[in-house]
Amino acid sequence: MMEKPNYIYVQTEVGGIDVLRNDIVAKALEEGCSHLLLCDADQIYPVNLVTKLLSHNLPVVGARRSTGVYAPFDSLILRKVEIDERTNGYESIDDWEEGEVLECDATGGGCLMYNMDVFRKIPYPWFEFKKQPAVRL
Numbered sequence: 001m002m003e004k005p006n007y008i009y010v011q012t013e014v015g016g017i018d019v020l021r022n023d024i025v026a027k028a029l030e031e032g033c034s035h036l037l038l039c040d041a042d043q044i045y046p047v048n049l050v051t052k053l054l055s056h057n058l059p060v061v062g063a064r065r066s067t068g069v070y071a072p073f074d075s076l077i078l079r080k081v082e083i084d085e086r087t088n089g090y091e092s093i094d095d096w097e098e099g100e101v102l103e104c105d106a107t108g109g110g111c112l113m114y115n116m117d118v119f120r121k122i123p124y125p126w127f128e129f130k131k132q133p134a135v136r137l
């Protein structure tokens with residue numbers, strides 16, 4: 001049902017989220033893709049999602065996606081804040097208007113579009129799972 005420009009569907013094997021995402025990026029690079037869209041399957045997206053994300057022409061752009069089953073929902077749009085000289089944390093950006101493009105320091109990975117140049121500029125592995133708690137305010 002989505003508006004889709006010329007695209008390929010990249011599948012990967014079973015593994016941890018970091019392994020799966022790294023595999024998808026490697027396959028997309030092999031295919032010569034210009035962009036990579038990673039979307040969680042448990043969400044409902046607008047019909048114009050792909051064309052809207054492409055229209056922003058940004059290295060990384062995502063759609064706002066909420067977490068949680070029951071209200072109030074966490075918007076997953078975060079700004080880095082300094083807690084003290086050695087510690088940073090994140091606070092939720094909750095003041096925004098529908099359709100507005102926000103710059104943020106962190107967001108959920110449930111719906112992100114990457115220009116493939118991003119992955120050409122940074123070393124492998126592009127995604128790593130690290131067991132360390134994030135400090136949230």
